[in-house]
Amino acid sequence: MADHTASDPFNAVEEGRRHVLWARMNATGAVHRAVLPHGAPAWLITGYAEARAALTDARLAKLGPSSGAFARKLPEDVARGIHSHLLYLDPPDHTRLRRLVTTAFTRRRVERLEPYVRDLTARLLDRLGEEAEEGGVVDLVTRYAYPLPMGVIGTLLGVPEGRQADFHAWTAPLMSPEVVGYDAYVASAVPLLDLLRELIARKRAHPADDLLSALVQARDGADRLSEDELTSMAYLLVLAGHETTVNLITNTVLALLTHPDRLTALRRAPEPSEAAERVVEEALRHDGSSQTTMPARTTADVRIGGTTIPAGDLVFVSLLAANRDPARFSEPDRFDPDRGDRGHLAFGHGIHHCLGASLARLEARVAVSGLVTRFPGLRLAVHRRALTRTPSVTMNALDSLPVLLRGPR
Numbered sequence: 568m569a570d571h572t573a574s575d576p577f578n579a580v581e582e583g584r585r586h587v588l589w590a591r592m593n594a595t596g597a598v599h600r601a602v603l604p605h606g607a608p609a610w611l612i613t614g615y616a617e618a619r620a621a622l623t624d625a626r627l628a629k630l631g632p633s634s635g636a637f638a639r640k641l642p643e644d645v646a647r648g649i650h651s652h653l654l655y656l657d658p659p660d661h662t663r664l665r666r667l668v669t670t671a672f673t674r675r676r677v678e679r680l681e682p683y684v685r686d687l688t689a690r691l692l693d694r695l696g697e698e699a700e701e702g703g704v705v706d707l708v709t710r711y712a713y714p715l716p717m718g719v720i721g722t723l724l725g726v727p728e729g730r731q732a733d734f735h736a737w738t739a740p741l742m743s744p745e746v747v748g749y750d751a752y753v754a755s756a757v758p759l760l761d762l763l764r765e766l767i768a769r770k771r772a773h774p775a776d777d778l779l780s781a782l783v784q785a786r787d788g789a790d791r792l793s794e795d796e797l798t799s800m801a802y803l804l805v806l807a808g809h810e811t812t813v814n815l816i817t818n819t820v821l822a823l824l825t826h827p828d829r830l831t832a833l834r835r836a837p838e839p840s841e842a843a844e845r846v847v848e849e850a851l852r853h854d855g856s857s858q859t860t861m862p863a864r865t866t867a868d869v870r871i872g873g874t875t876i877p878a879g880d881l882v883f884v885s886l887l888a889a890n891r892d893p894a895r896f897s898e899p900d901r902f903d904p905d906r907g908d909r910g911h912l913a914f915g916h917g918i919h920h921c922l923g924a925s926l927a928r929l930e931a932r933v934a935v936s937g938l939v940t941r942f943p944g945l946r947l948a949v950h951r952r953a954l955t956r957t958p959s960v961t962m963n964a965l966d967s968l969p970v971l972l973r974g975p976r
Contacts, residue, residue, distance in 0.1 A: 610880055661918060665922070706968060767801065818856065822853060856964075859886060954968070
């Protein structure tokens with residue numbers, strides 16, 4: 568076991584640096600003491616076997632709606648209105664809530680979205696094509712990877728197009744409160760909650776064929792979602808449903824652009840959809856959307872990886888580190904969509920496995936295959952070392968991904 572400070576690796580902004588730091592941790596053990604960017608002590612679990620075990624250990628309890636340094640400072644109604652969702656709850660509350668949400672967020676509803684995902688992707692590619700004709704550098708984060716999942720979430724929740732642009736400004740601070748600080752966190756949480764309450768009131772009065780209307784109407788016998796649970800689930804969908812998918816799309820594209828042989832193989836694949844599926848799955852392992860899970864707190868002394876974590880301590884599971892643990896994956900730093908050793912933890916594990924995993928996979932598969940097919944000259948506009956990552960405890964996000972869409976003339 569080793570001690571680590573806030574500089575390891577949450578504030579590492581240089582592209583690739585986080586993986587170097589996580590690998591160093593894994594080389595010295597599977598469990599580590601650390602200090603978070605805002606000064607709180609915590610434990611980091613980096614080994615794959617230890618992470619998988621921790622994700623199903625009932626002694627690692629979620630913090631609850633009003634727990635955590637920032638939540639405790641929020642007005643109580645705001646804390647309940649954004650944190651009464653699955654990621655902050657354990658059974659039996661989690662079981663009840665997931666059952667209700669699953670009645671609305673069905674596989675059939677996700678499958679019905681595919682034509683819309685393809686249509687929106689085609690429109691975004693057309694827009695990129697127009698920009699390509701003008702020449703110059705295009706940022707794929709803002710021009711492609713962000714508008715696609717934001718459009719999908721907007722459709723799922725019935726958000727007016729004119730309000731969708733607000734979401735990105737609000738969600739980035741909400742995903743990294745330990746880094747941006749309390750004031751920026753509150754300045755984003757309150758207006759987002761106000762908008763969600765407004766949308767829910769509108770859906771209650773005028774139901775539509777969208778997920779938010781389905782959540783408002785979701786029932787299990789006499790049980791239904793409370794107002795705080797409704798706003799919190801919508802909040803979770805906005806954050807987890809678009810920020811992580813933006814990261815998945817950009818991290819997958821970056822992996823392909825820095826592995827030209829894999830990019831060529833995808834373009835030449837006889838079954839492009841199957842090939843894109845393998846590429847996205849490997850990208851989830853190789854450079855996933857999230858650095859760590861949401862925090863948990865030990866309810867008793869827990870022994871993991873030969874280390875005893877005392878009761879009452881804060882624990883994070885590093886998904887990035889676990890997915891490159893050499894004890895689990897051969898040549899873990901190699902990007903290989905054809906590798907046989909699957910089983911990554913990018914979407915978590917156990918009862919908190921991501922509810923929207925199939926939707927994220929669909930969006931990334933369509934977005935990546937469409938982009939590389941449409942623009943055979945696609946290439947990075949800067950050296951990889953010039954790319955930077957957003958400081959964050961949980962997210963693994965590129966600040967930008969500047970590319971040239973056309974090959975040299």
